[in-house]
Amino acid sequence: MDTPGSQSSLHRANLERVLRAVRMAGSLTQAEIARTTGLSAATVSNIVRELKEVGTVVVTPTSSGGRRARSVSLSADAGIVVGVDFGHSHLRVAVGNLAHRVLAEESEPIDTDASADQGFGRAETLVARLLEQTGFRTDKVIGVGLGVPGPIDGETGALGSTAILPGWTGIAPGRELSSRLGMPVYVDNDANLGALGELVWGAGRGLSDLAYIKVASGVGAGLVISGQIYRGPGGTAGEIGHITLDESGPVCRCGNRGCLETFVGSRHVLNLLASSHGSDLTLSRVVQLAQRGDLGCRRVLADVGRQIGTGVANLCNLLNPRRVILGGDLAEAGDLVLDPIRESVARYAIPSAARQLSVVPGTLGGRAEVLGALALVMSEMGDSGALPATEGRDSQRSVAVVPSGR
Numbered sequence: 059m060d061t062p063g064s065q066s067s068l069h070r071a072n073l074e075r076v077l078r079a080v081r082m083a084g085s086l087t088q089a090e091i092a093r094t095t096g097l098s099a100a101t102v103s104n105i106v107r108e109l110k111e112v113g114t115v116v117v118t119p120t121s122s123g124g125r126r127a128r129s130v131s132l133s134a135d136a137g138i139v140v141g142v143d144f145g146h147s148h149l150r151v152a153v154g155n156l157a158h159r160v161l162a163e164e165s166e167p168i169d170t171d172a173s174a175d176q177g178f179g180r181a182e183t184l185v186a187r188l189l190e191q192t193g194f195r196t197d198k199v200i201g202v203g204l205g206v207p208g209p210i211d212g213e214t215g216a217l218g219s220t221a222i223l224p225g226w227t228g229i230a231p232g233r234e235l236s237s238r239l240g241m242p243v244y245v246d247n248d249a250n251l252g253a254l255g256e257l258v259w260g261a262g263r264g265l266s267d268l269a270y271i272k273v274a275s276g277v278g279a280g281l282v283i284s285g286q287i288y289r290g291p292g293g294t295a296g297e298i299g300h301i302t303l304d305e306s307g308p309v310c311r312c313g314n315r316g317c318l319e320t321f322v323g324s325r326h327v328l329n330l331l332a333s334s335h336g337s338d339l340t341l342s343r344v345v346q347l348a349q350r351g352d353l354g355c356r357r358v359l360a361d362v363g364r365q366i367g368t369g370v371a372n373l374c375n376l377l378n379p380r381r382v383i384l385g386g387d388l389a390e391a392g393d394l395v396l397d398p399i400r401e402s403v404a405r406y407a408i409p410s411a412a413r414q415l416s417v418v419p420g421t422l423g424g425r426a427e428v429l430g431a432l433a434l435v436m437s438e439m440g441d442s443g444a445l446p447a448t449e450g451r452d453s454q455r456s457v458a459v460v461p462s463g464r
């Protein structure tokens with residue numbers, strides 16, 4: 059048996075560090091692995107050789123800064139991961155491999171009044187269909203990442219109150235889907251998955267400190283600190299929508315008054331335009347109209363940007379992220395909403411923190427969460443399936459549900 063601190067447990071810990079770094083980046087040169095993990099070049103070289111011999115990684119020649127280098131990535135048949143995302147009106151499923159290739163992806167509309175039972179039934183059918191398309195057997199699936207549009211209780215795994223799928227409150231979505239699919243399921247909220255998606259596949263690639271802000275009916279942020287999602291002990295980190303902007307403002311669904319969400323959430327934005335533009339608007343329609351020069355819509359988006367910017371300035375002072383990525387429908391508005399955010403940051407944040415910050419739109423659009431769900435499995439899966447077996451290790455994979463907020 060390995061005892062902590064023994065030679066073999068140290069070696070195993072190093073193997074896991076190397077594997078995790080490669081898995082989250084897609085591919086890295088050996089020099090980049092050394093930089094990311096803090097291990098010496100010789101140790102990395104030995105570990106890569108060992109992983110290559112057992113078929114866990116593939117090494118291909120590449121060039122880095124004009125010099126010859128060796129690029130290390132996970133073997134395409136090392137296993138596959140599945141992402142499932144329940145959004146405000148859609149169900150989206152993707153299947154990918156550990157080399158960061160998306161092999162199949164599909165989305166279908168879902169009724170917000172659908173019961174959890176109906177929702178999971180649809181997900182089960184869609185996962186089965188996509189797995190069949192890719193030709194992989196279910197025992198090749200390492201895990202399923204599941205995104206839900208509401209907070210997950212870190213202890214019980216239950217979905218907290220959510221405005222989007224009201225009938226689902228109190229259900230433990232990870233356990234539910236895991237028992238239907240017979241696969242390990244990792245679950246997290248949509249803002250955290252959006253952050254992971256953009257970190258691994260989109261506008262945050264190569265960074266280790268960022269915030270992803272999603273504005274829809276609610277407003278939330280996914281925080282990446284030193285390359286990891288920060289959830290806090292109760293899983294509620296990143297609730298930027300409930301920063302107080304006006305103590306005597308409108309009452310928020312959280313019970314407080316004048317929260318950021320009461321000024322920039324989609325319901326408030328659409329209400330502002332109801333008397334001038336009618337009551338059947340959607341947020342993406344407002345963005346479209348603004349881009350075509352509609353003055354009322356432009357004014358509303360500018361105000362929304364300034365108010366989000368106040369929240370971003372606070373975030374910037376507390377966490378000093380390198381980049382803030384705006385996701386959701388509002389991101390489509392581009393500079394119409396980003397410039398006012400930048401102006402507020404310049405006005406309210408500490409100059410040194412504001413100087414280092416860039417505010418950009420997400421590049422993944424509506425796919426950010428489902429790709430983040432794939433990345434969640436890669437980030438949480440551990441390495442038992444991908445490592446050379448050692449004595450005393452349990453090779454059986456168990457069905458585990460890992461709620462967020464641990």
Ligand SMILES: [Zn+2]
Pocket residue numbers: 299300310311312313314317319
């Ligand atoms: Zn609130």
